[in-house]
Amino acid sequence: MEFLVVAAASLMQGVCNNLSPDYTPGFIHSLCNRGDIATDLGAHLSSGANIWVLGSSNFDIATTRWSALDAPNISIVVEVATEDDVKYANPNNLPFLAYSGGHGAIETLSGVENGIQIWLNQLDSVSISEDSQMATFGGGVKSKHVTDALWAAGKQTVTGGCECTSLLGPGLGGGHGFLQGWHGLISDQFVSLNMVLANGSQITVDQDSELWWAVKGAGHNFGIVTSVTSKIYDVPEDGLWSYKSYFFTHDKVEELYDAINRYLLKGGKQPVDLINYSFFFNYPDVDPTHPLIAFFILRQGVEAIEEKYAAPFDKLGPVLSMSDKGTYNDLPMWTSNAEDSPPCQKSGLANVCFPVDLQTYNPTTQRLAFDTFSNFTQKYPAFNNSLFLFEGYSLQGVQTIDDESTAFAHREANLLVAPLIIYQPTDKERDAQGVAFGEKLRQIVFQGSGQDEMFSYVNYAFGNEGPEAWYGYEPWRLERLRSLKAKYDPNGRFNFYAPFY
Template sequence: MEVVAAVLAWSISAVCQNNAAAQWLSPLCTRNNSAALANRLSSGALIYSPGSDGFIQATSRWSAYETPGIDLVVVPSVEDDVAQTIKYANQNNIPYIAVSGGHGAIITESRMQNGIEIWMNQLNTVEIDEDIARIGGGALSKAVSHSLWDAGKQTVTGGCECTSLLGPGLGGGHGLLQGRHGLVSDQFISMNVVLASGEIKTIDKTSDLWWAMQGAGHNFGIVTSVSVKVYDVQYSDWAYEVFTFKSDKVEGLYDNLNVHLLNNGSPPLNIVNYGFFMNDPELDPKPIIYLWVIQEGATSVDSIYTKPFHDLGPATTDIGSGTYLDVPRWVGWDNDAAPCQHVGLANTRFPIDIQSYNVQSMRKAYDLFTDVTKKTPELNGSFFLFEGYPLQGVKAIPSESTAYAFREDNLLISPVVSWVPSGSDVAQKATDFGKRLRQILYEGTGKSELHSYVNYAFGDETPQNWYGYEQHRQQRLLRLKNKYDPDRKFSFYAPVA
């Protein structure tokens, strides 16, 4: 009987290595993979199969459109669990993808089918040693920010509390403190990364791979931990004013943003502006524009920055103050806010980095947004995001020193098209809508290049749009890809090739 069982297990394993067969033998293959893989993992690792509560939680995503096809979830408890999972998957011809906060919405991820999700949830430690912190690959931004704050420290993270440090960081990573310190990726000192071979490698600036991990890192491995620069908290006080504007203020608002806050590409070091327009029928039949002006090191925002917006005649205003940790709650980036909920909506983004606002283009985009969301009610939960962060720390770092290419761009713009998944018709309308909005902005730049922030990307962009148009950039990425991932195991998130 033992011989029969062994032969049967081998037969199942062999059949399950065939992706086509695995589709109709999925339940059997999943059980076989679970048992075989479990023997390789640490005692604290978890494996979730479809239908379990853990599987549902691990595979839920901010966007339910064009998602990866997951047959099994592995939750590593030590870094070697990631390596063992990759080795097992390679041996059995199973694709895999790493997930932290579940905000990766790029549609290229849907190319991963019948695969293993490596959920980094348990690799979430934050260890602080003077001016360096060692952070686990699955640590979310809130845990990082709050742990550092308790020690009188801070570093650059993404804005949302529910995204990981490394998810945005491997693609550059914008954040509130970037004016002082640069992008999230600019804080990296060293990292442990599991390569496509399953080898765990510790790299730093002496490695040829280091350049690529700062902007295109999703293509080269799974980072299980990273050491980052941390800084003493310089200013504990933060303040904000928030304005709402109606449709007649579009031109005045974006002109004021250009003149008074963007300041020819040299915005104030301690000022962040953030906003969006969306439908809010309780305030107005047409979309309402929201603008936050946020100041570091103040208990109230200096009027020199806000007076132009008061003079414009907002529909409403509000003010508040607190600490750095309060900012996500003010602007709707906290764990309880909509961007942190996984409720089954399709959310697609169409980003473009620009130098300054073309006021006429913003009017055209606003009018198109108004027209489409009224005529297509399925899309009226969409919004149009615009972000203006300080730039000094980002621009102080030579562009050629990292794979992140677009340091000279000043503004991050992203239409976010949201709908309840209900078939291909509305999905096509949503995609066309997002592309038309971005095309308006692109034409308004007057430039031949479209720069698209990889962490917000839709997925139909090119590697040039994500990683820069210079031939030497593309060639360097390709050489590194061929060296470290010749079989293209990491090619589901904005692939370089």
């Protein structure tokens, strides 16, 4: 650690000694005027910690995010090695941001200027309790590591569907996942968590803590979670899952989503062991003038998707259909969310979502949304890698939890819907064009839903939805969050991810 601190300090001093009198970015002046931050930090951190400053070898690796739009401005990265390191990683009242998977794409993150990134990369431990009923996970552990480590012990728990995201990034905002029909959200599995508050104090939060309600749905606003203990479950005897996928052309939109309503969603009665998942996407090799629709049925405990579920979709005449069986660990690969899949790559693209929760599909609205998506991506090829996602998880486990018992307020929603606008950012005009496109698609499906209030999953949020859409429209919810915020983060140090001030 001493060598790293000296090297970082030397690099920073070299930058400070060579400031241009005519023009130097303001954040560099700010760093130099605040003294040798790297040295100050290094005096407190453990031997396994690292400090990366602008220009050092791992700085770019550490700060690259999944979405390049509205990324935070980071000047120093502190790669912590122990839970204690986290409390020292915020000197001089600089803005700071905890980083695990780097998939948060909300525009409010751009409020971090000249900030310190607290990189939780090394806090990736998985430890199963002696009775095998719980496991403790480091604050930076990724979903794939959780799944693989538990699977080796014959266990599983709720994680997000994407292997490269962290466990706690989604979990602090509720956390949807493939197993939620049985067990509830990621946050519903929490037993306790260790958290560092804005003042540097370390606390344990559990069911006896007044913060317990808040961290399960709005946890990004209260502290940095360094570890969490969660419930885990036995893998079913055979661990078997199966899937059937379909690819439909543009003329099948209404029939497809009507069939999903009738045969799968069933008015909110989708079977606990069944998931439906679809998206619009462009694939010119099959249809150069219109997008296609990919549709998946995922089911636990069967060798193949049964006729009663598959037949209505077989009859629609897909251009391609595939099926297979495997285990829970295969789901990310089947749905293109594995570590080596495109959604897990950090390639300098803007990736921004515009989420809205729905109860059911309006086939007429789905047609309008599809045509709007098609016309825009055909007219503006810069956006033709965009997707329109429709996730239909089972809800039984989610709805066994009293909706007033957690800050996550949207337990009744059958469908998680989100245009994902993907493009190479070039200028503000293109950014504005992409935002307008995503918002238009969202408003189409929302207005066609007949719902009075728009609910937006906070982990997918673009940032303009507002706290009621993220945390609930009942006045008491925001009142309670703001009261806790005033007590535990009175200076608003954790105001960069979906704040509710």
